[in-house]
Amino acid sequence: MHTFYEFFAGGGMARAGLGSDWQCLFANDISATKGNSYSANWGSDHLAVKDIYDVQARELPGSATMAWGSFPCQDLSLAGDGAGLEGERSGAFWGFWKLMCDLHAEGRKPKMVVLENVFGALTSRDGKDFELIAEAIASQGFLVGAMLIDAIHFLPQSRPRLFIVGVDASLKLPESSHTNTPNPAWHPAAMVRAHNRLTGQAKAAWRWWSVPQQDKPLLTxxxxxxxxxxxxxxxxxxxxxxxxxxxxxxxxxxxxxxxxxxxxxxxxxxxxxxxxxxxxxxxxxxxxxxxxxxxxxxxxxxxxxxxxxxxxxxxxxxxxxxxxxxxxxxxxxxxxxxxxxHLLGDGVVVPVVEHLSHHLLLPIVKLNQPVSHQRNRPSRAA
Structure with a gap:
């Protein structure tokens, strides 16, 4: 089983989508109300309810395969105040990223990071916030890319969300995980423009992540x-x-x-x-x-x-x-x-996480699993 940390966890909807293939080692949210919901559904043994800036790397057990962060969207939203990553709420991303850097310094960097946020994260402050996120991810030795996935492909709700995925640059990638050019299904024009604004390390680390389109019958x-x-x-x-x-x-x-x-x-x-x-x-x-x-x-x-x-x-x-x-x-x-x-409106859509895990995250993890050694057979007597 693969392991993960869940930040800005809310009621654990990312955990619900990741399912039994993943084991949560640590979860965090600042809201006591959301923490109560998380505990009611998943237990509280590994849950820390406090500001992410107060979480220390030593509290995170082991070396997780992945870190998931659905960080606050209010300052990045098209309906927000425009503060972006300098805002008090969406700026919590930097608390999350400090933890990732601290884990890296300890030799415990997760192999993958996934960030989820609103479409406005691509364009807030004229795209500067997205550039900062991509640069931060690339600076820690990750490949980086993004997809815009709308829940409408899975459930009867119009809910486009941005998923930014970082993968350790040392990992092998399945051919199915990325394309050479943007796929209009997941990479709208705004994302192409955001990519074109990147420079240096972030531009070199960019990958056009891709997953197949959902083919199950849709509910109304x-x-x-x-x-x-x-x-x-x-x-x-x-x-x-x-x-x-x-x-x-x-x-x-x-x-x-x-x-x-x-x-x-x-x-x-x-x-x-x-x-x-x-x-x-x-x-x-x-x-x-x-x-x-x-x-x-x-x-x-x-x-x-x-x-x-x-x-x-x-x-x-x-x-x-x-x-x-x-x-x-x-x-x-x-x-x-x-x-x-409020809990639900702040959450991530479960089947979208499940689809992302099944078609992108797990194939990368499985391709890079150590090859198990065959047991030594006893030699036959001469």
């Missing part, structure tokens, strides 16, 4: 909806009517079209401010909008169920949100709605 939103949710209640008729009145004509027509279909249609709604007016915007394409943490101007996602003339609405339930992140129904969620929604 209606398959994940709870018939009798426990964490939320249905809106009153008046509340649903007010929601429709908040819609611009385009979105009201979407509701009318859903009614005209006469089949059961499930849509999702976000409230957004347009030209100073709060609007309710609905989609009925079988895909949920990106789950976001309830704060910083983001609203919680609303479900609208239309069946002919009948229209009902309510907040998305915490279990439905968990299903949109690929978590099994036995995963234990916080009892308080906002705590559960």
């Amino acid at each position: 939103l209606d398959r994940l909806i709870e018939a009798d949710p426990q964490s939320v209640k249905w809106h009153s008729e008046e509340e649903t009517r007010q929601l429709i009145e908040m819609m611009a004509p385009l979105h009201r027509r979407k509701v009318l079209a859903a009614q005209a279909s006469k089949s059961l249609r499930v849509g999702t709604i976000y409230k957004r401010t347009r030209s100073g007016v709060q609007r309710a915007e609905v989609r009925f394409d079988g895909i949920a909008g990106c789950l976001r943490t309830p704060g910083g101007g983001s609203s919680r996602q609303t479900i609208m169920v239309v069946h002919g003339p009948n229209i009902k609405s309510r907040l998305i339930s915490t279990r439905e949100a968990a299903r949109l992140m690929g978590l099994p129904d036995h995963y234990k969620l916080p009892e308080k709605y906002n705590e559960a929604y």
